[in-house]
Amino acid sequence: MTDVKLEELKAIPLLEGVPDNQLQWLIDNGNVRLLEEGERMFEAGEAVDKTSIILEGRIRLCVSQNGKLREVAVFKEQAITGYLPFSRALKTPGYGQCIKKARVLVIPSEKIKAAAREHYELTEALVHIMTTRVRDFTSQQQQNEKMFALGKLSAGLAHELNNPAAAITRGAAALEDQIERLPELFKSIVQLNIPPEKVDGINQLLHTRAHQKDRPVLSMMTRAAHEDDLNDWLDDHEITDCDFAENMVDFDFKPEDLDHMNACTPSPQLPVVLEWVNNYLVATKMISDIKESSQRVSQLVTAVKNFTHMDRATDKQPLDIHSGLRNTLTMLDYKLKKAKVTVVENFDLDIPQVKAMAGELNQVWTNIIDNAADAMEANGGGTLEITTHQDRQFVQVTIKDSGPGVPLEIQSQIFDPFFTTKDMGKGTGLGLDVVMRIVRQHNGSVKLHSVPGSTEFIVCFPISGE
Known part of the structure; x- marks a missing residue:
């Protein structure tokens, strides 16, 4: 199928509010490109000279970081990437590879620039996509820097x-x-x-x-x-x-x-x-x-190595969810002891492995457990209960603490970037934003249930990674 129907573009939430004639303009000024699994959509360093609308399939963006290739994003059906109005991007940071047979509508950047003068609603929608992309990539860079530095754990x-x-x-x-x-x-x-x-x-x-x-x-x-x-x-x-x-x-x-x-x-x-x-x-x-004492030092070094996964590939791999949880608890052991926190592990060791990036999942556990320790330390101690079990095609991890709880009026804001309840200088407001983005990148979900004396973060990941 090489043609594009107007209904396909109208179904894309990112283009909501764009008039039909402007969507038809995209179709008339674009070309359809078909990609087979494994085929490159673009190479690293290529000029950003086209806008791509993913109609079917999936494209992953891989970037070289510290000498290793890292998957930083996956563009699914209805995603829009490439050149966007007023963007400063000149070259692609990495290569785009098809991981599921794809059909892509490609519009040259010259046409998109011309549309800024004629099609206001379309330009407005594309600019909104660009600002969201800038925020996501900036925040992702911040999380990488924090991970490499191990700032919270040093x-x-x-x-x-x-x-x-x-x-x-x-x-x-x-x-x-x-x-x-x-x-x-x-x-x-x-x-x-x-x-x-x-x-x-x-x-x-x-x-x-x-x-x-x-x-x-x-x-x-x-x-x-x-x-x-x-x-x-x-x-x-x-x-x-x-x-x-x-x-x-x-x-x-x-x-x-x-x-x-x-x-x-x-x-x-x-x-x-x-x-x-x-x-x-x-x-x-x-x-x-x-x-x-030597064995203790060796255990700590092993825990750091496993926590950061320095010697492993940075793409998604089958992994035991409990290994990351235990490594995280080892890394935070001093803080938990200092906060007088008792850890209770209710692990279902029979649950299957999940397909994920271990280093990033460790960031999820670190941010949630670190916040729980801070909350309970303010109360003079408490209990941290971690439960794992299989929920149909998902692995569910529940992290529950006995801290003061999250007030109802701010529960809808805690995953927002830069929102924090901690004192000045003690929190950046990025921890739970990082959690949400990593979980979404793994096609999972994270929910909060909180009342005074009990706060639960429920994290679900699909076993297949899809």
Whole structure:
């Protein structure tokens, strides 16, 4: 089908109010172009010298950003793109590719410029499209810059990384001190005349306690009582090093364990053996602390990498919705703890994957959860409940907080650009605008239900991405 009927243009909401004779003028001055799936409609850097009205099919715009191609828009049926009156665009920022067999009405820019003098209503409609496009692209650029900078997350991430890094530094210093003491300890140990079977007995006890899996977690009072028992035993045997008892309690040593080592050691050489045992226990503890802290740093780096999806393609891919939610919670963990927020996960792990851009979905979760944390922090804490389930051909994510709620009179405005209820300097009013545009780009929907003490954002994405 290569001809265009007047009814097709009249059905386009963007051209509502344009008289029939002006719509017929578009048809008379344009040409129909048919595109097969995968065919390029235009290339990056081409002159913006025509107006295109998508009658059927879909065209996606891909732009190179930071050395990677990124899908920034999808033009569907009834979309109007290309040259628009009074636009300053001279060259296309990327290439346009047909992703669904398309039929496009193409009008040369010279004709559109001439129409500005003769067809007021048509020009007015096209100018309105242009201003909307400028706003969308400007806002989209702002969201990309915020994503790359990780502005909202930098303070919390730095805090989360600083704790394990400091622990590694302390552990390494303590371990170095223990190692420096080994030569002198070795001299003392080799002078002992302990039978091999007695050495095996001490080694077996030491290995058992150092690698005990079910080591009890002691309360402060219970720990103090156990430490007193060990100190009493050491005092009875005229051993005055107070560090022995403190370290041995950490590894669940009991007075009967000291009796066992005493029986294996030639009198009065027990202090030398205990010092060797104590050195081993401290070194083991430091190694464990360093290992645990290193794993925490690795987890945080992995979370950042997954959150931004630095190593993945930037087009839509099948993904598990829960992975992004958990990465976002990890990135915001410090802020949630600071706000005294309890997180409840009601995840349906059997729901299918959705076709989406993971990095952009993470921006959705970040903005909603970040706002919820701010609201609950003002209340002195609260509960954040995240629920996922399948609703027919959609995956639904509900993020509910126990904050003060959104007043009824402003609920219709919260998705508007630059609208914010936060104090001056604390909000840009772009967060929920970003949420709405990303969700729409994924052919989904986002709804708000809010009453005092309960605010729900319900986000739905089609499983197929269409």
